[in-house]
Amino acid sequence: MTWHVAEEDLCAYARGDLAPPLLWSADTHLTACAECRARLAGVSDPVAVTDGWERLDAELDAPRRGLCEGLLVRCGVTDHSARLLAATPVLRRSWLLAVTFVLAMTVLMVRVADSPGLFLALAPLLPLAGVAVSYGPVLDPTYEMAVVAPMHGFRLLMLRTCAVLGAGLVLNGLATLALPGYGLRALAWLLPALALTATGLALTPRLGPVLAPALVGVAWTTLLLIAQATTEGTPAPFTAPGQLGAAVVAAAAGWLLVRLRDRFDTTPAHAPFTGFTHGSAV
Amino acid sequence: MTVTVSATGLTLRYGGTRALDDVSLTLGTGVTGLLGPNGAGKTTLLRVLATAVPADRGSFTVLGHDPGSAAGRQELRRRLGYLPQNPGFHPDFSAFEFVDYVAILKEMTDRGARHREVRRVLEAVDLSDVRGRRMKRLSGGMRQRVALAAALVGDPGFLVLDEPTVGLDPEQRVRFRELIAQAGEGRTVLLSTHQTEDVAMLCQRVVVLAGGRVRFEGTPAELTARAAGRVWSSAERDPGARAGWRTGTGMFRNVGDPPEGADLLEPTLEDGYLLTLGDGEREAVA
Numbered sequence: 001m002t003w004h005v006a007e008e009d010l011c012a013y014a015r016g017d018l019a020p021p022l023l024w025s026a027d028t029h030l031t032a033c034a035e036c037r038a039r040l041a042g043v044s045d046p047v048a049v050t051d052g053w054e055r056l057d058a059e060l061d062a063p064r065r066g067l068c069e070g071l072l073v074r075c076g077v078t079d080h081s082a083r084l085l086a087a088t089p090v091l092r093r094s095w096l097l098a099v100t101f102v103l104a105m106t107v108l109m110v111r112v113a114d115s116p117g118l119f120l121a122l123a124p125l126l127p128l129a130g131v132a133v134s135y136g137p138v139l140d141p142t143y144e145m146a147v148v149a150p151m152h153g154f155r156l157l158m159l160r161t162c163a164v165l166g167a168g169l170v171l172n173g174l175a176t177l178a179l180p181g182y183g184l185r186a187l188a189w190l191l192p193a194l195a196l197t198a199t200g201l202a203l204t205p206r207l208g209p210v211l212a213p214a215l216v217g218v219a220w221t222t223l224l225l226i227a228q229a230t231t232e233g234t235p236a237p238f239t240a241p242g243q244l245g246a247a248v249v250a251a252a253a254g255w256l257l258v259r260l261r262d263r264f265d266t267t268p269a270h271a272p273f274t275g276f277t278h279g280s281a282v
Numbered sequence: 283m284t285v286t287v288s289a290t291g292l293t294l295r296y297g298g299t300r301a302l303d304d305v306s307l308t309l310g311t312g313v314t315g316l317l318g319p320n321g322a323g324k325t326t327l328l329r330v331l332a333t334a335v336p337a338d339r340g341s342f343t344v345l346g347h348d349p350g351s352a353a354g355r356q357e358l359r360r361r362l363g364y365l366p367q368n369p370g371f372h373p374d375f376s377a378f379e380f381v382d383y384v385a386i387l388k389e390m391t392d393r394g395a396r397h398r399e400v401r402r403v404l405e406a407v408d409l410s411d412v413r414g415r416r417m418k419r420l421s422g423g424m425r426q427r428v429a430l431a432a433a434l435v436g437d438p439g440f441l442v443l444d445e446p447t448v449g450l451d452p453e454q455r456v457r458f459r460e461l462i463a464q465a466g467e468g469r470t471v472l473l474s475t476h477q478t479e480d481v482a483m484l485c486q487r488v489v490v491l492a493g494g495r496v497r498f499e500g501t502p503a504e505l506t507a508r509a510a511g512r513v514w515s516s517a518e519r520d521p522g523a524r525a526g527w528r529t530g531t532g533m534f535r536n537v538g539d540p541p542e543g544a545d546l547l548e549p550t551l552e553d554g555y556l557l558t559l560g561d562g563e564r565e566a567v568a
Contacts, residue, residue, distance in 0.1 A: 080391045083386055084387075087375070087383055142384075146387055147334055148332045150360045150387075150389050151388070262352055265355065
C-alpha cells in the first residue's frame, strides 16, 4: 500500500459522516488494507464498523448503471431520479431513433419543397406524443405498481415529462439547426410544442392518457389546415400573435395541470382508454 | 381477530356492470384468501383496496388509514405491498434494478439503505443468485418471485396479492405458498386466487366473492362445514346434484342435496365453495 486513509477521514468514516467521493475511496481502500481496518477498529465502535461493512457490501453488490442512467448521474441527476428516468418508456433507443428518423425525413422534405411548413406542423406533435407514451397504463408496464406507490404520481409524471421534453426539444433543436435559411421562423414550433404538451397533460385526468393527447393532436392539425386554407403566407400559429396565443395556452394549461395534480394519484376508473378494459379489470 | 382492514359498502360500476356491489368485509393479521369465479370482482376489489382505483361509493381503512384524503392515501400506500395480476416489468432492468426501482417509488432515496433492502427481499424470495440477470431472461416463476420481492420492499403491513400462483408449475406453486405463508406472519395478506387448495393450505380466513358481492366470510373450516352432509358418491352422475364429476376411482362425486341413503363423503373446501356459488357462477368456475 502506498497510502493510507487519513486519521481525520477515518474518524469521519467511523462516525458515518464521510461524504462521497472520499467515502467511496475509503470503502475501496479498506477492503484491501488490513492496517487501515485495524486503525478503523480502534477509532470506532463495533456497531458502526458493522454498518460500514454492510454499506460497503451493498455498494459492491450494486449493478452497473446503464448508459442512459449513467449519463444522467454524470449530469448531476440524483441516482434515484436517474433510475426513475431510465424506466421512462419513451427514453428507449427505439423511440429516439424513430423520432430522429422522422425529423431527418422532414428536414429533407423541407429543403426540397423550400418551405418550413411541414417541419413547423410536425415538430410540436413529437413532444406531445413522447410525453403521452411515457406515462399511463397503456405503455408503462409498471404503471399499476407506480400508481399505488407512496411517491406522488404527479412528481413521477413531471420527472418523465421533463426528461421527454428535454430529449424531444434537443432533437427538434438539432433539426432546426439543419434549416439555417429560415432564421428564427424555424423555431416557431417551440411555443406550440409546449402548449400542446401542457394541454394534453391537463386533459389527461379527465379524458385518459390516450384520448387527451390524441384530441389535442387532432385539434392542432385541424387548426393548421384551417389556417392554411384561410390565410396567405405564414399560417397564423407561426406569426407573432399566434406565438403569443400559444404562450398563453401553455401557461393556462400549466396552471390547470398544477391544480389537477392530485388527480394523477389514482387510475380514473371511468376515464376512456385508460388501458383497463372492463374484462381485464374484473 | 384484531381488525386491520375494514371496508363498508364498496361499490364500483364499469359501464352497466356492477363490478363491486356493496362489498363490506374485515381482515386481520394473517393470510386471507379471496375466492371467486372469473368476473367475480376479485381484481377490482384488490385494486380498490390497493388504492389503484377509487370506488364509486363506500369507504375503507387499512391499518387505521383512510384513503379518502390525500394524506390518508399516502400513509396507506407507505404500508402497502401490491402484486398486481399481471405485474409489468422493464425488460432491460435486472432483477436487482427492478426491485430497486420499486424501492425508489416507495420513497427509499438513500442508496445504501435501499440496496440493503433490495438484497434482503431478493434473499427472502431466494433469488439472490440471479439478481443481476435481466428480467426478460428470467422464467415466469422467477419473475413472479421478483414481483413478490418488490411487494415486500419496506416491510409493508398490508400485502395485496392478485393471483400470484397463476401460470406456475406445481413445484413453483409450492415454493410460492411457502413464501406467502412466511409473508403472512405478522402482517395482513389478502390473496386472490382461483385455487381452493391455495386457500386450504395457506389461509386463516376466506372471503368468497361472486357477482361483485360477498357470499361468504369466515374460516376455511367454516366454508368446508357448509358442505357437511351434502357431498356423496354414486356410480353415475346424480341429476339432482348441483355439481358432479367423475373422480379417479371411477365413481362420481356429487355436491348438492343428497338423496336418502346416499353414500356421504367427507367434504372439502372446494365443495363448500361450490355450494356457496349460484348455478351460473359454478359454471364459470368449471
